[in-house]
Amino acid sequence: MQSFSDQELVSGVLQGSPTHQAALYQQFSVPMFRILLRYAKDRTEAEDMLQDGFLRVYRDMVQFRGDGALGGWIRRIMVNTALSHLRKHRDFVRDVPDLNVFENQLRTEETFSSNLDAETLLQYIQKLPPGYRAVFNFYAIDGYSHEEIAEMLGITIGTSKSQLFKAREYLKKMMDKSFVQHR
């Protein structure tokens, strides 16, 4: 497969070139699929998200201004696509009113050393309930703030924090069961 620069890909896709469309998919499908696998409950849902996301990319390519990396722009579209899929499931985030209980129980001094590979960690994330999984991905891996998450998911900041705490606890339990050392 021929490699193209971002600018070449953009102009080629805008002209409807099948070669450039295929090259764009070839270049970005794997990294985007890795992201979507974290947000999805399984591989099938992640593939649906990927398909919708790339269709948005081709459709909205005219909106790409070129002031940033093409990969970053596509990544934002993919995360928004994942968000759209999450919103289809009503009540996927359940409100938990008592925030301070969870805040005080955070044990940040703990460290984890693990030789777990990405595929195994992905399986843990996918086992999380949908609300925990979404907040953990947004906050812990993709770097969104609780304010942003609350706005994106239509929940309160407190709910976002409590979901994050529960997600961490859930993950720790799963890792303990898998003989992960933690001190």
Added chain:
Amino acid sequence: MTEQQANNPIDNLFRETFENLPDTPAASGWDQPSDRVWQNIQSNIQPAPKTWGMKAWVLLAGAALTLAAGIYWIVATPDSSVIPASTPPQNEQTVETPAAATPETTQTTTVQEAKPANTGKQPAKSVSKPGNTVTRPGQPEKTGAQPLPGSKTTLPPNSTEAQKNNSGGNN
């Protein structure tokens, strides 16, 4: 990424693992989407097939034919706005000549009482033949326009009959 976000060990473990993945897909293939995804995308982003162009031409030709037939129909149909040569019954005055009136040879002459204003067209004179007088059902017969035999008929002064009578009287 805030400081608090960077301090949590579980967050760090997951973030670093997923951020440091190699560019190439894993040998196990867990991070590679199936071919079905690209096939579906391709079918959605492909330009319209050429057969659609044929369909469009057929539809266009059909529309043009329909339009042409419609225009022909409009042009070929007689103008319905032209008023037919018939006069309304209330504007007519029937004058019968009682002297020559026999049951077999009754002459009925219809005289136009007044011309319709602003029509721009010359109203046609209609002469009803004996026995052809049409009376609409349910409509009362206008007896006032049909004088009794032997009675004098009042005619408008500028009518032909009146002029005839006048000229006959003078002679």
